[in-house]
Amino acid sequence: MNRRNFFSGAALTAVAAASVSKVALAALPEPVLMDKPDTAPPLHPESGRPYNPVVTLNGWTLPWRMNNGVKEFHLVAEPVVREIAPGMRAHLWGYNGQSPGPTIEVVEGDRVRIFVTNKLPEHTSVHWHGQRLPNGMDGVSGLTQPWIPVGKTFVYEFVARRPGTFMYHPHADEMTQMAMGMMGFWVTHPKTKHPLISEVQRDFCFLLNAFDIEPGSATPKINTMLDFNLWTWNSRAFPGIDSLNVRLGDKVRIRVGNLTMTNHPIHLHGHEFVVTGSDGGPWPQAARAPEVTTDVAVGQMRQLEFVADEEGDWAFHCHKSHHTMNPMGHNVPTMIGVDHRGLVSKLQKLVPDYMLMGERGMADMGEMEMPLPDNTLPMMTGTGPYGPLEMGGMFSTLKVRRHQKAGDYSDPGWYAQPAGTQAYEWLDEAPATPRAAAPDSGQPAVELKAVKPNSHLQHH
Numbered sequence: 001m002n003r004r005n006f007f008s009g010a011a012l013t014a015v016a017a018a019s020v021s022k023v024a025l026a027a028l029p030e031p032v033l034m035d036k037p038d039t040a041p042p043l044h045p046e047s048g049r050p051y052n053p054v055v056t057l058n059g060w061t062l063p064w065r066m067n068n069g070v071k072e073f074h075l076v077a078e079p080v081v082r083e084i085a086p087g088m089r090a091h092l093w094g095y096n097g098q099s100p101g102p103t104i105e106v107v108e109g110d111r112v113r114i115f116v117t118n119k120l121p122e123h124t125s126v127h128w129h130g131q132r133l134p135n136g137m138d139g140v141s142g143l144t145q146p147w148i149p150v151g152k153t154f155v156y157e158f159v160a161r162r163p164g165t166f167m168y169h170p171h172a173d174e175m176t177q178m179a180m181g182m183m184g185f186w187v188t189h190p191k192t193k194h195p196l197i198s199e200v201q202r203d204f205c206f207l208l209n210a211f212d213i214e215p216g217s218a219t220p221k222i223n224t225m226l227d228f229n230l231w232t233w234n235s236r237a238f239p240g241i242d243s244l245n246v247r248l249g250d251k252v253r254i255r256v257g258n259l260t261m262t263n264h265p266i267h268l269h270g271h272e273f274v275v276t277g278s279d280g281g282p283w284p285q286a287a288r289a290p291e292v293t294t295d296v297a298v299g300q301m302r303q304l305e306f307v308a309d310e311e312g313d314w315a316f317h318c319h320k321s322h323h324t325m326n327p328m329g330h331n332v333p334t335m336i337g338v339d340h341r342g343l344v345s346k347l348q349k350l351v352p353d354y355m356l357m358g359e360r361g362m363a364d365m366g367e368m369e370m371p372l373p374d375n376t377l378p379m380m381t382g383t384g385p386y387g388p389l390e391m392g393g394m395f396s397t398l399k400v401r402r403h404q405k406a407g408d409y410s411d412p413g414w415y416a417q418p419a420g421t422q423a424y425e426w427l428d429e430a431p432a433t434p435r436a437a438a439p440d441s442g443q444p445a446v447e448l449k450a451v452k453p454n455s456h457l458q459h460h
């Protein structure tokens with residue numbers, strides 16, 4: 001088994017300590033690399049204390065080796081090529097072959113040793129967000145340690161003292177390194193039953209991240225402060241984000257961390273959830289309330305929990321509507337109500353590529369075959385059983401199925417609506433709709449806006 005095909009097939013298992021010799025234990029753990037952006041099946045622990053593993057959306061969990069009771073991991077910081085969605089690959093920085101890096105799963109009380117090898121073109125460090133640890137292990141370069149120079153390996157070692165939901169990211173040239181996709185999830189499972197931590201049947205995790213990648217290019221612009229154009233979960237944009245597949249009646253936990261530069265109101269359809277904790281720990285019962293949307297601010301993490309007791313394909317997305325869009329949403333003037341009839345053919349004589357956008361709203365964009373630069377995602381994309389979803393970016397679906405088997409995370413396909421339970425067209429006579437007319441015109445009142453060609457570019 002070589003490193004690259006370690007994960008081929010469904011048998012994803014932790015490296016067994018017994019198979020590693022004394023000599024090998026004195027060496028660096030062989031780094032495990034991932035070459036696919038798919039959601040890996042849960043990694044059930046083969047050594048150390050038992051726990052119920054998480055599933056990382058379009059990600060994977062890093063195997064470890066046991067060395068004298070210490071869990072040893074090897075992270076390699078390196079340039080990676082990440083498929084953001086079918087049709088677009090981005091040149092990012094990440095860990096062990098992907099961005100984000102692998103999820104690290106340990107148990108409360110575990111002693112953890114993490115080797116970090118720097119294969120980036122510049123120095124780095126790793127900060128273990130939310131952990132209780134010795135100050136010198138906190139990973140803030142310049143403050144608690146020198147940089148990890150290019151080509152060098154540093155060792156972090158601490159006890160995972162607090163159970164919960166955490167993340168890791170560089171604390172060296174942060175703006176560049178996070179804009180390039182360097183981050184990962186960390187889950188510390190409780191060592192015994194915890195009064196404020198529920199046992200669940202499904203436990204999902206992902207990070208909110210964002211990139212600014214010019215249509216037609218592959219490398220993020222690293223000096224962007226707020227105006228990102230690709231809104232992603234674990235460096236994937238819909239329809240590249242996998243669905244969250246659960247069995248009817250399952251108790252479900254979804255752990256979310258925000259490493260973008262803006263907040264994301266995360267919204268679930270068809271169910272109410274409770275926020276049960278954050279990177280600060282499990283929340284007391286008195287602080288919990290039912291919600292269908294929860295805002296995850298910059299640098300925050302949230303745990304959402306609910307019983308999946310309604311069958312169907314339920315939308316699960318960021319409620320900022322421009323965050324469920326892919327690039328090209330910027331700087332397009334509003335054309336609703338502007339009557340272009342007869343104008344387009346005249347314009348096309350002068351400008352052969354001229355295309356009309358948005359005369360009847362932007363929904364046409366969902367079906368339009370636009371000429372796009374190579375390596376660019378359509379602005380609104382993703383198709384469901386009834387047509388285009390007209391969304392991209394931070395969007396997925398929670399698929400709740402009666403016949404999904406316990407522990408089966410595979411996609412059950414689209415939900416078949418039972419007869420008589422779906423919105424339908426009214427076919428009987430409709431009443432006349434009175435409306436105001438514009439004075440003296442004999443025409444219905446409409447909003448008109450004159451837009452000069454390229455006027456939206458002038459303030460740039």
Ligand SMILES: [Cu+2]
Pocket residue numbers: 231263264265318319320323394
């Ligand atoms: Cu958002």
